[in-house]
Amino acid sequence: MLVKHEIARLVVEAAARAQEEGDLPPLALPEVTVEHPAREEHGDYAASLPLKLSRAARASPLAIAEAIAKHIRPSDAIAEITVAPPGFINFQLSDAWLERQVDAILVQSERFGDVPLGGGQRLQLEFVSANPVGPLHVGNGRGLAIGDTLANVLAAAGYAVEREYLVNDAGTQTETFAGTLYAHYQRLFGREVAIPEEGYPGHYMVELAEELKAEQGEALLRPPGELWPPELHDVGVAKMLTAIRSDLQAMGVNYDVWFSEKGLYAAGGPYERATELLREKGMVAEKEGAVWFTSSALGEDKDNVLVRSTGSPTYFASDIAYHYDKFLLRGFQRVIDVWGADHQGHVPRMQAAVAALGVDPERLDIIIYQLVTLRRGEEIVRLSKRTGEIITLRELVEEVGADACRFFFLARAADSHMDFDLELAKQQSAENPVYYVQYAHARIAGILAHAGEQGIDYADGDLSLLTDPAELALIRGMLLLPEVVDGWSPTTRPFRRRG
RNA sequence: GCCCCCGUAGCUCAGUCGGAUAGAGCACCGGCCUCCGGAGCCGGGUGCGUGGGUUCGAGUCCCGCCGGGGGUACCA
Numbered sequence: 001m002l003v004k005h006e007i008a009r010l011v012v013e014a015a016a017r018a019q020e021e022g023d024l025p026p027l028a029l030p031e032v033t034v035e036h037p038a039r040e041e042h043g044d045y046a047a048s049l050p051l052k053l054s055r056a057a058r059a060s061p062l063a064i065a066e067a068i069a070k071h072i073r074p075s076d077a078i079a080e081i082t083v084a085p086p087g088f089i090n091f092q093l094s095d096a097w098l099e100r101q102v103d104a105i106l107v108q109s110e111r112f113g114d115v116p117l118g119g120g121q122r123l124q125l126e127f128v129s130a131n132p133v134g135p136l137h138v139g140n141g142r143g144l145a146i147g148d149t150l151a152n153v154l155a156a157a158g159y160a161v162e163r164e165y166l167v168n169d170a171g172t173q174t175e176t177f178a179g180t181l182y183a184h185y186q187r188l189f190g191r192e193v194a195i196p197e198e199g200y201p202g203h204y205m206v207e208l209a210e211e212l213k214a215e216q217g218e219a220l221l222r223p224p225g226e227l228w229p230p231e232l233h234d235v236g237v238a239k240m241l242t243a244i245r246s247d248l249q250a251m252g253v254n255y256d257v258w259f260s261e262k263g264l265y266a267a268g269g270p271y272e273r274a275t276e277l278l279r280e281k282g283m284v285a286e287k288e289g290a291v292w293f294t295s296s297a298l299g300e301d302k303d304n305v306l307v308r309s310t311g312s313p314t315y316f317a318s319d320i321a322y323h324y325d326k327f328l329l330r331g332f333q334r335v336i337d338v339w340g341a342d343h344q345g346h347v348p349r350m351q352a353a354v355a356a357l358g359v360d361p362e363r364l365d366i367i368i369y370q371l372v373t374l375r376r377g378e379e380i381v382r383l384s385k386r387t388g389e390i391i392t393l394r395e396l397v398e399e400v401g402a403d404a405c406r407f408f409f410l411a412r413a414a415d416s417h418m419d420f421d422l423e424l425a426k427q428q429s430a431e432n433p434v435y436y437v438q439y440a441h442a443r444i445a446g447i448l449a450h451a452g453e454q455g456i457d458y459a460d461g462d463l464s465l466l467t468d469p470a471e472l473a474l475i476r477g478m479l480l481l482p483e484v485v486d487g488w489s490p491t492t493r494p495f496r497r498r499g
Numbered sequence: 500g501c502c503c504c505c506g507u508a509g510c511u512c513a514g515u516c517g518g519a520u521a522g523a524g525c526a527c528c529g530g531c532c533u534c535c536g537g538a539g540c541c542g543g544g545u546g547c548g549u550g551g552g553u554u555c556g557a558g559u560c561c562c563g564c565c566g567g568g569g570g571u572a573c574c575a
Binding site: 031033036038039042046048051052054055061084085086088131168172198288291292301302304306307308309310312314315319341342343344345346347348371373411412415416417419421424433435436438439442446447449450451454484 | 501505512515516518521522538554555556567568570573574
């Protein structure tokens with residue numbers, strides 16, 4: 001048990017005893033929290049319970065603090081308990097106990113920091129899930145860093161985590177992509193066809209067409225005016241997907257599941273079953289030639305289209321089927337989706353849809369991260385969708401390195417807009433925080449190597465020699481790791497930094 | 500118009516379910532160091548956009564205003 005929790009428990013028990021013995025009025029106690037005081041002289045931990053009880057107990061916080069403090073049982077972790085104005089109970093850890101933690105940490109080794117918070121609950125984290133119609137861009141990198149890091153921490157916090165990438169291989173996006181690709185492909189054979197206005201403008205489309213020509217010759221060509229063959233769509237998407245997988249690998253992410261959107265539409269599959277379930281619940285209506293989810297009945301601003309008048313399902317319908325699959329078929333207890341701010345409008349209706357499916361909306365967390373602005377020093381790198389000039393994630397990794405990329409993406413809370421300074425990120429100077437961290441690691445490794453050369457073995461060291469304030473501060477710092485992991489619930493974000 | 504996010508030191512940003520005297524890095528000024536990697540150490544600051552409110556206590560919660568970004572499709 002974390003010493004933080006042990007202290008909280010001691011306070012609760014002391015308050016209960018104080019009430020039994022009449023030192024404290026019998027009233028309901030709020031949840032007791034223990035925190036790290038801002039100032040060192042206030043000790044290692046502090047409880048503000050007396051301040052919170054003051055009004056209800058109609059007594060001064062200091063008197064309440066005294067009354068509780070005198071009932072706190074001794075613990076070998078705590079050297080001193082003091083009551084301080086305006087009404088805090090402060091705890092000072094014992095040096096001897098701190099010294100012993102070094103052994104405890106060595107024994108736990110790489111498992112040190114793990115906490116059993118999640119109790120093995122199955123939790124799915126879905127992130128990036130960019131459509132396979134182009135290379136990953138810098139914004140995808142932010143979602144990737146958030147999702148993958150959150151997965152790491154939640155695994156340490158005792159959740160059975162699965163990382164998932166939804167491959168959007170069934171929507172209108174890949175059809176548009178195929179149309180663009182086919183236009184470029186035809187041009188390579190001298191046909192004068194226009195590039196679709198809604199198509200994808202990037203130069204990579206031309207390269208992809210050239211690749212197809214080199215590999216397949218004119219095998220994918222159809223008579224002028226006819227639509228492209230299905231193979232062209234499938235081969236193009238497969239190539240994009242391969243590139244995306246490789247980019248993700250370069251960033252150090254390994255997914256457990258690649259989920260095909262197409263699979264949702266199998267006969268009797270998730271799409272049919274989810275739609276049927278919504279119908280049964282009376283949440284579906286037909287009007288204006290389309291099929292609607294009547295979310296306005298649930299307090300939403302408006303209804304949302306599930307099936308267009310053309311007969312093709314919307315992205316929203318697809319996502320409902322997808323979440324039906326996550327919760328009702330695969331049985332995840334918790335699901336976290338990581339989306340960019342451009343999906344923000346999708347959040348309320350998705351929550352409403354999940355609730356309509358009979359799933360407690362608390363089980364679905366959607367993390368929205370704000371957009372990324374790229375900079376080179378003072379200069380802002382404009383990302384133009386119109387001209388297709390984008391900075392790809394691949395370029396970023398090659399220029400900056402995967403670790404530095406991830407570090408920068410996590411250096412800002414998801415709620416904050418982020419400036420990503422390419423110049424700073426690749427700079428090997430004191431101005432670049434990444435190299436502080438790497439340098440610290442190098443120094444520690446250097447010390448251990450040096451100790452090894454001197455024949456020093458730390459396995460049976462004499463812990464009682466660790467009395468210097470700097471040494472004890474280092475131990476205190478190490479003890480923060482499990483506390484930080486413990487402080488995370490599935491809804492917290494992987495940005496908190498301490499000590 | 501309506502909804503969401505952001506506004507903290509010269510700059511980039513932290514700030515632990517509302518707690519004690521609001522911090523870090525960079526930049527700037529001064530000092531230090533023959534020893535495990537100088538990418539070092541120590542010292543230097545009348546900053547919470549603005550106006551109200553709630554509270555014993557507000558950077559944190561509520562309402563208004565100002566500024567920036569995003570959303571508001573039978574796109575995803």
